[in-house]
Amino acid sequence: MRPSSRNVRNPKPTAKSRADEAGAAPQASQPGQRALSVYRALRKAIIEQALSPGMKLPEDAIGDRLGVSRTLVREALGRLSIEGLVELKPNRGASVAYPTLEEARDVFDVRRGLERLVAEMLAGRLTRAQADQLERHVRMEEAALGRDGPESIRLAGEFHIKLVEMTGNALLVRYVEEVSSRCSLILAIYGRPHSSECAVSEHRQLIDALLKGDSRQAADLMDHHLQAVVSRALIAPRVDRDIRDLLGPYAASEGLSPT
Amino acid sequence: MRPSSRNVRNPKPTAKSRADEAGAAPQASQPGQRALSVYRALRKAIIEQALSPGMKLPEDAIGDRLGVSRTLVREALGRLSIEGLVELKPNRGASVAYPTLEEARDVFDVRRGLERLVAEMLAGRLTRAQADQLERHVRMEEAALGRDGPESIRLAGEFHIKLVEMTGNALLVRYVEEVSSRCSLILAIYGRPHSSECAVSEHRQLIDALLKGDSRQAADLMDHHLQAVVSRALIAPRVDRDIRDLLGPYAASEGLSPT
DNA sequence: TCGATCAGGATCGCATACAATACCATTCCT
DNA sequence: AGGAATGGTATTGTATGCGATCCTGATCGA
Numbered sequence: 001m002r003p004s005s006r007n008v009r010n011p012k013p014t015a016k017s018r019a020d021e022a023g024a025a026p027q028a029s030q031p032g033q034r035a036l037s038v039y040r041a042l043r044k045a046i047i048e049q050a051l052s053p054g055m056k057l058p059e060d061a062i063g064d065r066l067g068v069s070r071t072l073v074r075e076a077l078g079r080l081s082i083e084g085l086v087e088l089k090p091n092r093g094a095s096v097a098y099p100t101l102e103e104a105r106d107v108f109d110v111r112r113g114l115e116r117l118v119a120e121m122l123a124g125r126l127t128r129a130q131a132d133q134l135e136r137h138v139r140m141e142e143a144a145l146g147r148d149g150p151e152s153i154r155l156a157g158e159f160h161i162k163l164v165e166m167t168g169n170a171l172l173v174r175y176v177e178e179v180s181s182r183c184s185l186i187l188a189i190y191g192r193p194h195s196s197e198c199a200v201s202e203h204r205q206l207i208d209a210l211l212k213g214d215s216r217q218a219a220d221l222m223d224h225h226l227q228a229v230v231s232r233a234l235i236a237p238r239v240d241r242d243i244r245d246l247l248g249p250y251a252a253s254e255g256l257s258p259t
Numbered sequence: 260m261r262p263s264s265r266n267v268r269n270p271k272p273t274a275k276s277r278a279d280e281a282g283a284a285p286q287a288s289q290p291g292q293r294a295l296s297v298y299r300a301l302r303k304a305i306i307e308q309a310l311s312p313g314m315k316l317p318e319d320a321i322g323d324r325l326g327v328s329r330t331l332v333r334e335a336l337g338r339l340s341i342e343g344l345v346e347l348k349p350n351r352g353a354s355v356a357y358p359t360l361e362e363a364r365d366v367f368d369v370r371r372g373l374e375r376l377v378a379e380m381l382a383g384r385l386t387r388a389q390a391d392q393l394e395r396h397v398r399m400e401e402a403a404l405g406r407d408g409p410e411s412i413r414l415a416g417e418f419h420i421k422l423v424e425m426t427g428n429a430l431l432v433r434y435v436e437e438v439s440s441r442c443s444l445i446l447a448i449y450g451r452p453h454s455s456e457c458a459v460s461e462h463r464q465l466i467d468a469l470l471k472g473d474s475r476q477a478a479d480l481m482d483h484h485l486q487a488v489v490s491r492a493l494i495a496p497r498v499d500r501d502i503r504d505l506l507g508p509y510a511a512s513e514g515l516s517p518t
Numbered sequence: 519t520c521g522a523t524c525a526g527g528a529t530c531g532c533a534t535a536c537a538a539t540a541c542c543a544t545t546c547c548t
Numbered sequence: 549a550g551g552a553a554t555g556g557t558a559t560t561g562t563a564t565g566c567g568a569t570c571c572t573g574a575t576c577g578a
Contacts, residue, residue, distance in 0.1 A: 030349070031349055031350060031538080031539080031560090031561065031562095032349035032350065032560085032561065033349070034561090034562085035561095035562095058528090058529070058530095059529075059530075060528090060529075060530095068562085068563090069562060069563045069564075070530090070563085070564085071330075071561090071562060071563065071564090072561095072562070072563095074334075074530095074531090075333075075334070075337060078334060078337070078338070079337070079338075079341065082338065082341070084430070088291075090289070090290050090291035090292070090530090090531090090569095091290055091291065091529085091530060091531080091568085091569050091570065092529090092530080092569090092570075092571095093529065093530065093570095103429070103430075106428045106429060106430045106431065107430055109376070109380070109428060109431070110373075110376070110428065110430050110431050110434065112376075113372060113373060113375070113376030113431075114369075114372060114373075116372070117368075117369070117371075117372030121368070169365045169368060169369065170362070170365060171343070171362075171365045171366055171369050171438075172365065172368070172369050172372075175369065175434060179430075290530085290531060290532090290568080290569080291530090291531070293531085293532085294531095294532095317558090317559070317560095318559075318560075319558095319559075319560095327532085327533090328532060328533045328534070329533085329534090329560090330531090330532060330533065330534085331531095331532070331533090333560090333561090349539095349560090349561090350538080350539055350540065350559085350560060350561080351539095351540075351559090351560080352540095352559065352560065
């Protein structure tokens with residue numbers, strides 16, 4: 001890389017052309033929030049599988065593309081690695097995480113525990129407006145069901161995010177968002193190609209239980225629902241460990257391996 | 260073989276837990292692990308209240324004291340802020356977090372959810388060796404009960420960490436460790452001065468329930484236990500000291516050399 | 519032919535440099 | 549005298565430079 005010709009001091013910057021490649025621009029170039037933007041961009045790219053599991057993530061290239069220095073990229077990668085979306089090996093750089101099946105099981109277990117808590121906290125406490133919002137969301141899911149695979153998957157995931165946000169517990173939101181992200185990554189690796197993860201009917205059942213205020217039933221429904229997601233989408237284990245190494249070259253052959 | 264520490268200075272024989280600290284000095288000289296050392300040093304200092312809630316954390320002062328550049332301090336502070344132990348305001352720097360009562364409630368709620376999951380996962384699956392280890396730990400707690408306040412608190416916290424580690428679920432371990440840290444901070448602010456957080460008898464009851472294999476009872480016991488911890492929340496003071504002097508011991512304990 | 523040794527380049531780890539901002543204590547004007 | 553303007557200093561935000569490490573490919577010897 002050349003000693004860069006892009007200097008950031010610019011009263012009329014043309015910088016907007018390089019930072020947003022993700023559709024609607026949230027525009028967050030405030031001081032101290034730029035690393036967060038990088039983080040969100042990478043996170044989104046990973047979840048949407050624009051960056052496949054195992055793919056290398058060189059600091060220079062990312063910084064170049066996003067218009068920031070390696071420092072900020074580094075910060076974002078560090079955070080992603082804590083969250084399990086990125087693997088960070090000393091002196092070897094970062095790559096999109098490739099969770100083992102064992103890690104996958106761990107994530108789903110924790111997710112079930114967390115979302116059961118969500119169900120319990122929400123049971124009997126859902127306002128009419130919240131229930132309506134969920135109902136509308138479920139209808140959108142139904143509409144997208146056989147028609148748009150990726151959209152359907154995205155909506156199914158968002159249902160759970162909407163739910164946890166209604167608890168008003170910020171920490172719980174963060175944890176559920178994190179496990180959801182990791183689940184997306186896991187399903188991208190081990191999931192069946194076009195299975196929508198969540199049965200919409202189960203979502204509707206859950207809403208009913210929450211409105212009824214039956215805490216235990218709601219929790220059990222959520223539990224079974226997530227259990228069903230695992231059994232529906234996950235393929236039975238074929239190899240125990242180090243699938244990573246087996247599939248590393250495979251992912252690379254998609255066109256981004258270093259020779 | 261046991262290293263007889265006869266002529267070795269051992270001022271605080273605290274860290275006896277697991278593979279955590281190998282011997283006297285953890286030696287942070289590995290590449291990429293130095294930021295982690297800074298993180299651990301700060302984390303420990305915050306939890307032990309060497310750094311009180313609200314205290315300012317200037318990057319260069321910390322870097323000076325710990326013998327690293329601001330870059331690494333920044334990385335550590337960033338991580339701590341994600342975990343809620345440090346507050347990070349744009350252009351205003353970092354300070355030890357001062358959780359509101361509402362945030363405190365959120366943390367305890369999530370903790371109850373997580374640890375109930377721990378109890379359920381462990382019920383009926385505890386090996387004899389694990390039960391013995393827990394039993395030994397409880398005896399240590401009893402020994403320290405009226406004698407050593409801080410030690411008692413530390414041991415009570417470690418019991419929960421030991422438990423979650425026995426699940427073998429790495430993600431769950433991380434989450435429980437995080438909420439535990441935040442609970443320590445919260446109790447430092449709102450808790451009674453020297454109340455040991457956990458009733459030792461409740462720990463023993465829990466072990467019994469886990470051995471019996473009664474998943475439901477174990478979960479309820481854990482729930483009740485943590486609820487009891489919460490019900491000991493009141494008001495506390497705040498002090499202000501020089502950060503440089505406070506960090507000395509923590510630099511040494513992580514193998515970092517002050518300048 | 520094949521394995522080992524060793525450049526050359528790419529990339530990372532970390533410190534440091536420099537600009538931007540906030541903080542503080544004056545000074546100046548009314 | 550009191551409040552606003554102002555300059556200096558402390559601290560943060562970000563980029564960049566330099567040495568270290570690893571990876572790749574080529575040369576050499578058996």
